[in-house]
Amino acid sequence: MLDMSTTALAVVLRSHTMAMRAESWLGGQLIADDIPIADGSESRDRSLAVPEQITLTVPRRDQGYDWDPGTDPAHPLAAYGQMLRIDYGIDVGGGTMEWINRGWFLITESSTDGDTVTVTCAGLLTLIDEATLVSPFQPGSSDTLASVVRALIEPALTVSFDGTLVDRAVPLGMQWDSDRLGAVTEVLGAWGAAERVTEDGYLLVEPVSDAAAAVLAISDDPATGTVVRWQGSTTRDGAYTCVVAQGEDSAGNQLQGVVYDSAGTSPYQYGGPFNPLPVPYMYQSSLLTTVAQCRTAAAAQLALLRRQAFRKLSVTMVPHPGLVTGDILTVTGAGLTNARCVIEQLSLPYSPGEMTLTLRVL
Structure with missing residues (x-):
């Protein structure tokens, strides 16, 4: 959750007065502040290469300035x-x-129609996604997973690594031809990590995990008024009961690590009613050079796959800007009681x- 005061956290759980503002920066320099936002929305979807999308409408003229x-x-x-x-x-009261x-968002398109300017923005990973490699990228003999990520990302974005990640050398002979963001995704997948x-x-860059503490409790209790309505969905598409991660050691021997979905609450638990036979997802990377690395990557891939196929709830609620x-x-309602759920997509007006x-129900 984004930083908010205790007072603001209490206010947003009910109807509240809100406002929007934006600054524009170019080349690290502020070129406009307090841009008048008349309307707009923000959407985020963790399944997309660039998760964040913004649409704004701005009056063409405001306080004598032409936008x-x-x-x-x-x-x-x-x-x-x-x-x-x-x-x-x-508005937290008292005129405050x-x-x-x-966050920060890159303007990708702007157009004017009559008295309105429409601005479309996307997340900063757009800078990496559009910058395909000019020539094949080959790590050097001293490169590590972290140094490769930095070389592919910086200076477009500054990279920070979670302290629990253990860096390691990159095998010789690795090469990526054109897809810069795809190369980053492959490195992070072999590392058991993800970026945001x-x-x-x-x-x-941090480990793939759903173990964080809950930041908010929502329910359909009329006394709280948090949730307006629920909608649920389930699917077998993209569902797997195990992940097989394959690699190769320095002698050319094939390696693999297998991780099974063993969570007792998982509808895709291996050996459970979903399918008595294993339903494997195959993952291969030349960055995996030990069985332990294969198992770590397999566990991370299983966690990523759960984002697509687990039970989903669509929730409509009072806007919460944090x-x-x-x-x-934690969710109470839709047949759940204090169930841990993670936000996979959102739309904020x-x-x-x-x-x-x-x-996604965990």
Whole structure:
């Protein structure tokens, strides 16, 4: 969850007065502040290569300033490297507005229609996704997983690594031809890690895990009014009961590690009613050089696969500007009691309205 005061956390659990503001930056320099946002929305989806998408509407003229980017490449709303820092404001009483930083977003398109400017933004991983490799990327003999990630990402984004990750050398002979973001994904997959862009604009690399503490309890109790309505769904598509991760040691011997879904509460538990036979997902990487590495990668891939196929709930609720994908909630309702769920998708309105979440039951 994003940083919020105790007062603001209490206010957002009920109907509240909100406001939006944005700053525009270009080349590390502030070029406009307090951009007037008339409407908009933010969506996040952890299954996408670039999870964050923003749409804004801005009045063409406000307080004597023309927000039409026209043909000026240095205009605050132009799509030539301009980044927006977006804040969601909460009226906490006494004429005080608390601002919650939703993060940094790259303007990808802007257009003017009459008196309205429409601005489309995407997450900062767009910088990596669009920057395909000019020539094949080959790590050197002294490179490690961390140094390869830095070489592929920086200086577009500054990379920060979780202290629990154990770095290791990259096998000789690795090469990636064109897909820069795909190369990062392969390295992180073999490491048992995943990346996310923080609200401060850094790329954080951390272990794949759903073990974090819950940040919020939601329910359909009329006394709290947190949840407006529920919708549920289940599917067999993309469901596996085990992951087989394969690699190769320095002598060319084939290695593999297998991790089975052994969680007692999992509907895809190996040997359970889902299928009495194993349903394997095959994962292969030349970055895996020991059986232990294969098992770690297999466990991480199993956790990532669960994001796609586990029981899902669609929740409509009062907007909560502190929530982001990956946050853990406890849910009471829809047949659940204090069940741990993780946010996989969200849609946050930038004007008065309802917030929607897609939760995965853990």
